[in-house]
Amino acid sequence: MSKKKKAWLGTSTVLAFSMLASACSGGNGNNAASGSPSASATATSSASASASPTASASASAIDTSEHVKLKMVLVGPKAPDTDEVYAEVNKILTEKINAELEVRFLDWGEMNQKYPLLFAANEDFDMAFTSSWAFYNPTARKDGFLELTEDLLKTYAPNTWANQDPVGWDQAKIDGKIYMVPQDAFESGSAVAMVRGDLREKYNIPELKTQADFVNYVKTIAKNEKGIVAYNGPPTTLNGSGSALLFLDLEKRWVHGSAPLVYDMNSESPQLINYLEDPASLAKIDTMYDMAQAGVWPKDAIVAKTDWHAAFKEGKMAADAGNILTASATMEAMNLAHPEWKVEVYDLSPDAKRFQDPLINNGVGIHATSKHPERALMALDLLRYDRELFELTTYGIKGKHWEPVGEDRYKVLPGSTGYTPDGVCPWGWRTELVRTLDGPAGDLLQSFYKKWKENNIIHSPLETFALDDANIKNELAALANVQKTYLLPIYFGLVKPSEGIPEVIEKMKQAGLDKVQAEMQKQLDAYVASHKA
Incomplete structure (x- = not known):
């Protein structure tokens, strides 16, 4: 089978609000996931890939007589039914390649600390989720993969x-070598943004079109609704995407x-x-202080x-944020359990240009x-192209x-x-x-992606740029510490921005910001020059 020649809109969408994001989403949530990061988020639902793998002649001769247990590290919270799902996965893997998976999850709150330690301590495992926002570059450069x-x-x-789209292999190369299988x-x-439509209607708040509309909504809820958190505020981890992205x-x-350094993608x-x-960024920090x-x-x-994210689903919080795939799945699940909540999803920057995520x-x-x-x-290979395994791990x-x-x-x-469909870190x-979610939530997802592809996605030589931090590792570590110690409290409204920001800037200068x-x-x-040649 020859490689597919796809037209790719490729980019790096590590959308972040200061150091609090080097992406998301996902994750989860943010990143993820918020999944995503991811907390992590996809669209196209073409089912054109083969429903079951077709082994090459060399692969068919591989000795699989020894049963092996493969240890896999994923990110995000472990869903209650994960063991049940992977028990079914392991029945199929045992039959096909005489192997099974033992899955370990690093929750969002511990990922930043524990993920690098897995490799530094050379723990016993076989494969791990990784990405442009989750340690791929530094781990590969330290020979972890x-x-x-x-x-x-x-x-x-x-x-x-x-x-695999060849663009993915190109994006995955570090010094000419590949250390990841990209999506x-x-x-x-x-x-x-995700909000409770019933609460919006209760206080006669118009549908949300802008970031200011969202601020009005959560402030109204905070003032009038007791016993419910209006919104959770900025993420607390360096790789969190989540709410601050709004x-x-x-x-x-x-x-x-x-580092608080940005460039105009246009x-x-x-x-x-x-x-x-x-001034524009400082105005947004002032807004968070007011909130x-x-x-x-x-x-x-x-x-x-x-x-x-769980608090929002349980009705304990009035607003949440995430990528559109996570949002549509959340909307579907909540409307199924509590249709009276009338969950709504909004793009608060509808006219803004944006990059498509890189395949890495x-x-x-x-x-x-x-x-x-x-x-x-x-x-x-089976998780990617055996339909039964793909759907088990992705949807349950x-x-x-x-x-x-x-x-x-x-x-x-x-x-x-x-086991939330597409929510238990199958993104790798x-x-x-x-597949696309059926019904209003799936239609919503498709409408968002259709609009973004037609009107918002742009291209840049920097779509696939990855920083080589070899010469500035110490400075970046020092800057991260400054942000965690002095800037994060400002985001959460514990320090007035006009009083705290000058100190942050001075501390960053001392930490090596100019060198960085x-x-x-x-x-x-x-990088730009090399792509113009």
């Missing part, structure tokens, strides 16, 4: 080699989450500026361990010291968590509270087998 050669991929992941589906991680100027791009020769010295004073989020939100926004890397790297690649158990609608859509079932093996800016600008200039 196995180099994936053409021979390895052709032999042990033949379907991946045959179907292979369209995504845009731009954050959208106040981001989407056309200003961060190079690295630890510029052909982008120049870095410090957003803490930009905090109005009681929009709890005073202890900066240290809270609350799962705010989600992916899987093989641990450099994996005891079974070949079998891990075989398992990953058919008939309990979800049910198919036709060839390319799905319906969420009440049991999805135990996303391909065109992905010079190095980043040099790399940006060189």
